[in-house]
Amino acid sequence: MKHDYQLIYNKLYEHYGPQGWWPAETPFEMMMGSILVQNTSWRNVDKALDNLKPFLKPEAIDKLSIDELAQLIRASGFFNIKASRIKSYMEWFKIYEYDINLIKKRDRHKLRTELLSIKGIGPETADVILLYALDTPIFVVDAYARRIFYRLGYDMPASYETFRNQVEKELPVDLVLYNEFHALLVEHAKEHCKATPICDGCPLFGICDRRLD
Ligand code: SF4
Incomplete structure (x- = not known):
């Protein structure tokens, strides 16, 4: 099947x-x-962030012990593992003196490689950080995107990177577009393309291979 990511984006938008x-x-x-x-x-995550609110500055997070941090983020589940991941992330962030503008000056590919080398930061987490915290136009491959494109009838590469590159090859390098695309796919997965899809009224109905008639 021919991929037309721009068409999907337009229809969702x-x-x-x-x-x-x-x-x-x-x-x-x-x-x-x-x-989280x-x-x-x-x-x-919202509940955990509410607890974390008084500490939502890099220096403050840094000062917390790993156990204190784990208790504050309890609501997000897997809190001991996540506390340890946040601490690893903070070690990396400290190299840049907690300066987001300094990080943004890095080459996008090198930055992504650095993020992926942090313990507990996989491609999806790295790309969410790049897109929403560091203003990098990048396609986030998540379970919703996989589900939607699979149902539409697209050849779904097993590898995260292949899927991401496949989408990015066809779309302009546009931060707003990628920001919107991820959000639209999440919205679509919640409104229509749920685990059991509600195909009636779906904006992608006419181009979907696995629609329920
Ligand atoms: S028609 Fe149904 S299966 Fe296809 S994208 Fe829409 S909700 Fe999902």
């Missing part, structure tokens, strides 16, 4: 409108949220 997605109040909060959201929903 026309149907759901601009999402203006920004799940956190600051880039640093977004960084913390992208680790691993294996859980953003609702639980």
